[in-house]
Structure formats: structure tokens, C-alpha cells
Amino acid sequence: MAVKLSKTLKEDRNVSGIDSGLEEYEGRYGSGKLGGLGARQKGYRRFTEIYYDLVTDFYEYGWGKSFHFAPRDPRESFKESLVRHERFLATRLGLEPGMLAADLGCGIGGPMMEIARFSGAKIVGININGYQIERARRHAAEAGLSDRVEFLESDFLDVDAPDESFDAVYGIEATCCAPDKVSIYGEAFRLLKPGGHFANYEYILTDRFDASDPQHLQIKADIELGGGLLEIDDQSTVDEALDTVGFEVVETRDLAIQDESSVPWYEPLAGSGISLTGFRRSWPGRWVTRNSLKLMEAVRLAPAGSTRVADTLELCANGLVDAGRLGIFSPMYFIHARKPG
Numbered sequence: 001m002a003v004k005l006s007k008t009l010k011e012d013r014n015v016s017g018i019d020s021g022l023e024e025y026e027g028r029y030g031s032g033k034l035g036g037l038g039a040r041q042k043g044y045r046r047f048t049e050i051y052y053d054l055v056t057d058f059y060e061y062g063w064g065k066s067f068h069f070a071p072r073d074p075r076e077s078f079k080e081s082l083v084r085h086e087r088f089l090a091t092r093l094g095l096e097p098g099m100l101a102a103d104l105g106c107g108i109g110g111p112m113m114e115i116a117r118f119s120g121a122k123i124v125g126i127n128i129n130g131y132q133i134e135r136a137r138r139h140a141a142e143a144g145l146s147d148r149v150e151f152l153e154s155d156f157l158d159v160d161a162p163d164e165s166f167d168a169v170y171g172i173e174a175t176c177c178a179p180d181k182v183s184i185y186g187e188a189f190r191l192l193k194p195g196g197h198f199a200n201y202e203y204i205l206t207d208r209f210d211a212s213d214p215q216h217l218q219i220k221a222d223i224e225l226g227g228g229l230l231e232i233d234d235q236s237t238v239d240e241a242l243d244t245v246g247f248e249v250v251e252t253r254d255l256a257i258q259d260e261s262s263v264p265w266y267e268p269l270a271g272s273g274i275s276l277t278g279f280r281r282s283w284p285g286r287w288v289t290r291n292s293l294k295l296m297e298a299v300r301l302a303p304a305g306s307t308r309v310a311d312t313l314e315l316c317a318n319g320l321v322d323a324g325r326l327g328i329f330s331p332m333y334f335i336h337a338r339k340p341g
């Protein structure tokens, strides 16, 4: 299983730099010369680029083409739950043929391909990471969708597009990477036509998060370091930012709060994994992947540093499961807002 991952790591990228990339990344997160929150926020472009250079193959291997969570009905598969979560945004935005939408932080294109197919709208994926754009273009061509989706390699805080150029703007677990919410929501607002709709799945600390509890603080730090995040904001910071930039809020709701029959969003990381791909995401599967990589690294079949990247991701995965169980964090604070006009 991990052989496939090690081949991807070798074939698709300049892998000579995994070890040094990880060192720079950890230095920027930690307390070194470049480290600390202020420095990380200032250098957010580089911080994000290195992180996604390091982890993209791992994400794609374990998660597929869509890098996000979803609430899941017990009767649906993991993949079906991701698709439903993506279509929910498209429906709320009222996307239809003839409309143009921007996907802020489009990853390797899984959600935007689904949304383009489902709604008939044309989608422009914006992403700062060149390697992800390369993967996204390849996937779109393979899916025969190259005429329905476009890609822009750009910082989503400073998009090279005129004011009011999109009918709709959305983001899926991506605006959490921005250095502050006012800047990223402000850019979404600028890009929208008057009357246009914005929908987003945002990362938040819930009101159960206690900033004086060392366990909560450690979990937050593990998710940030392992997840390429500058800092996770609380819900009120997010709500205030929407107001500050001038959006009319249609609805906000934490979709992590579901009825008891629903499968929790963090279950794919915690569960034992039934299918082959489910096994890869689960903790026993990640253990097998990590130790296979370690072996392959030792005999130079996998690039040096691969195991350390797996360890960094493991920190995040464990933090997410703990945060989910404690209810102190949500990766799916749903925002639906409208630009007046």
C-alpha cells in the first residue's frame, strides 16, 4: 500500500528537499528565528507553500481528490458524504449554467470538479501551491472537465482578477489558512458582483474551548502545526469579520453539531477502517503506512524525510480526533453571506 505513496513521492516531485523543507516548516511554526505567530503570519505564503509541498501526496493517498471533512449519514459512504457536503454549498449558492464562481484554496480540484459537474457553472480554482495546481489540472483533464474549470496560481488574499468578476465565491476548509479573517473575507467581497453569494466551511474553536486548559491548548497547537495553520480563530472572530467587511449574513451554523445517529466528522481518522481507502485514513492504516515508509526510507525506496512528514500529519490527526471528541473545534462552521446590491 505505502509502496504506491513512496512511488508518487519519488515520481511527481523534486523530493530531494523533504528533510530540509520540513525543518524550515517546523522552524517557522516553532520559536526559532523565523518562528512565532507574528512571523508566521508575515511569512504565511512561504509557510503554506512548504506545508502543501510536503503533504499533498499524503493527503491524496489517504483522502482522495477532496481534502475536507463532512458530516455523514450512517447509510452513506465516506465518498458520498464528501460529495453531499460539496453539493450543499453549490445549492446554497444557487449555482447554475452560465454562472462563474471562484473556489478559494481549491486543493487538487476534487470539490470544484464535483460542483462544476453538479451545477453546470464554470469554476475558477485559486491556489497558492503550484504542485497542487499541477495535480488539479491533470485530474480535470482526465475527467474531461478542462473546459468547465480553470486554475489560477495565486494567493487568495490578492487575486489577479478585477473587482466584481464572480457571481459566487466559496471556500472549503481553506480560508482557515489565511493570516486573518478580515483580509480573506474582504477579498471574497471584492471579487463578488453586487448581490453575489459567498459560502464557506470555516475552522473554528467552539465555545467549549478553554484557553486556560493546557490540554486544549496542546490540541490546538498540534492541529495547527500538523495542519499547516497559522492560528485557529474562535467563532466570534469569524462572525465579526463577516460584519466588518460588509456582508449580509444569510446563515451561519456549525454543521459538526448533528443528531446522535450521524457519524462524527472525525470518525474517518479515529475508526478502524473497513474499506481499503478507509483503512488508509484510520489509525491502524496510518500506523502501517508510517512503518512501511520508515522501512522504505531505510532502503532508499522512499525519499528521506517521508516518515517525519507522516509523523507531523499524525500529530494533526490525533489532535483532530481529540478536539472532535471534546467538541472544542469544528472544521465545518458553515457561512452563507451576500454582498449587498
Ligand SMILES: C[S@@+](CC[C@H](N)C(=O)[O-])C[C@H]1O[C@@H](n2cnc3c(N)ncnc32)[C@H](O)[C@@H]1O
Pocket: 045, 048, 052, 065, 066, 067, 068, 104, 105, 106, 107, 108, 109, 110, 111, 126, 127, 128, 129, 132, 154, 155, 156, 157, 171, 172, 173, 174, 175, 177, 178
Ligand atoms: C485543506 S486544503 C482544502 C483544499 C480544497 N478546498 C478541498 O477541500 O479539497 C487548503 C487549501 O488552501 C490552499 N491555500 C492556503 N493558503 C492559501 C493562500 N494564501 N492562497 C491560495 N490558496 C491557499 C492550500 O494550498 C490548499 O489547497
